[in-house]
Amino acid sequence: MEEYKFRFDPWQGDRVGQDQGELKQGDILGQIPAPASADKAGRGQGAPGELPGIDYLEAEISIDDLAGLLFEDLGLPYLKPKMLSNIPRPTFQFKDISKRGLMGNLDKRRSLRENLLRHARQGETGLGPWQPDDLRFKTWINVPQEDNNAVVIAMRDISGSMGDFKKLMARTFAFWMLRFLRTKYESVEVVFIVHHTQAREVTEEEFFQLGESGGTKVSSAYELCWEVVQNRYPPSQWNIYPVHFSDGDNWSDADNRRTVEFLEAMLPSVNAFGYAEIREGGYTSTLMSAFGKLRHPRFHVVTIGTKRDVYTALKKFFPRTPGDEGA
């Protein structure tokens, strides 16, 4: 946000100041920052004093503006219009004509016709002087429209192995995911599932707050997820997006196999399935290697190692595709 100009070196040359007469020749007013940090003049440990430095501006940006910027590139992939929305979303369509309205919405063709008609009624041909009564404006009506029904199933591993950092990452991701969904889609349902060796459905608050304990059986969560889908969100009517956060430390290979089975069963029915593995070290988890064999265009795997990866992961799970009709 710097406006570059040909200007004088701000730390060179004399200036005139004004005071109440209290300063004396030789009084020290401030310190010139070292040349190396000249870019940061007036900031930090630089000049004490009250000498004007370089202007830093704080613009007001709300978290919503920021979210809007961040979410520009995100969308629900493979979203298809499905029947029967729970929440009808009204849309506006210019389908009506009225005598009053905004000049920008003037319907020139109809206005011309009214003018011609009025003059024709008075026995004149051609266009005549205009009267306000001649004008016709396009105006809109509310059209209820079925929405793209979508449900996101968020699953989080709350087993003992999920340490502070892993927890933070999972929650951060989930927080931004929800923020994104609610910014861009008016009616998206979210189901929250947590699991250790057993899985259960929880409220949004619990999902973010629950602490960790116990072992890990990922299959339990996928099983519950599949149940939820089958009982409440029939794929014929819903766009389904399950997302799972875990460190991949699954209890046994047998459970890994079971997990993959559930996953394979689900994949044809869901729009996209995301698995985010949060990893601090460099090793590959057993679950990850089990998933590694699975290739499906709608199955996305990301590894989150630092905070930075969260946004990348979001973009991978929710890419904006041309078919994305969410608004």
Add this chain to the structure above:
Amino acid sequence: MSQSNYPADDEIWQLALKLGLDPFPIRFEAVPATILYEFAAYLIPGRMSHWSYGKAFHAMKTRYDYGLNKLYEMVINSDPAYAFLLDSNSELENTFVRAHVMGHVDFFKHNVHFSQTQRDMLNVVSRHAERVRQYQFEQGVEVVERLLDAALAIQEHVAVPHPPLLSVKRSKTQSSSGGSWSDLWQPQTPEPLHQLKVREDESDLLQFIIDHSDELEEWQRDVVAMVRDEMIYFWPQVRTKIMNEGWASLWHIELMRALDLTDADVINFARLHSSVTATIPYQINPYAIGYQIFRDIWESQGKESAFLVRTVDDDVSFLRNYLTEPLIDELHLYVLGPEQDKIVVKSRQWELVRDRLVKEVFHGGLPIIEVVDGDFHRRGELYLIHRHEGTDLDLPYAERTLEHVHLLWGRPVHLETVSAQHKVILSFDGKAHSRATV
């Protein structure tokens, strides 16, 4: 306490005329703070939009929101003049502001440096804005923004037409009139400017680019020309800031004194005046300096002289001629500057202070950059020179600015300057910068 009786617009107007002011007709309008600050950021309403104006708006608005400063009004130099007042001003504040505005508009009308400003600038800038919107539509918002970034970066480097006082014609008409000074700045037949311009003005960087750049398309030339026109309109305000504020402050005092105010209002008004002319640490307050100088001229040389000064001077000559030793003492002005790694108070010696201040307002406090060659190396490269007068350029800034010049010129650009007593040539060829010390 008796009921205050605030004068209507017309009463202040009549009073101003009676006391000797001669402003353009003024349209007053009360607006909310956001609007006032937006106008102040754009300097004139309806102007083409650019992010830098939004930045200025935020800077001012933030200071206002935190109660650090308050803008009471904003005046447009046009005929009729427009004055926007803050709608949250009290009655007394608005009376005071109206009086202040009378001074500004009288100044716009009579100061010779404004004699060639376009008085219908409100219309001009809105036509400009319309054309810029059209170009944005045709060329894309970002392309236009990059061009504006570049043109605005060097917008101050234009040659502003000399007031007729310095016109070539003057010597011929001089003999025809007698001793009255009035014809010195009002020649009988003011010459159109293009006839006065005998050769290309090398300090008009924007005009040179408009005339000679092979890079620019017609619409781009138009945008650069619009930026130039607007700067030429604003430049007289840049070069008379201290005088203009001083004159307006002098008149708010004169007019308010002539009104029949209650005791409470007199005290409140005195408080307002002193807040406007208060000391700003380590800086100067143009209101205070301008006011004191005009007051001094008025008292020591008479009202006529004050009017003469408001007509013929600009800040440089105003300070040079009328900022006297007693005034500098009274205003507590001093020179500060770098000494080794510290900023220290250097002197209170009045001539040093005066000369330093003159230097500070000279050319709006900006370096003078001139075109030396538009076909440098015989390869159509642009060679600019900074007329070094003691203070070095901010080199990193200059380099970034050269990138903007390059965008407008399309071929390599060079800038000769002096840094730490050595001649330095900065160059940018579109990809890389180079710095040669000679």
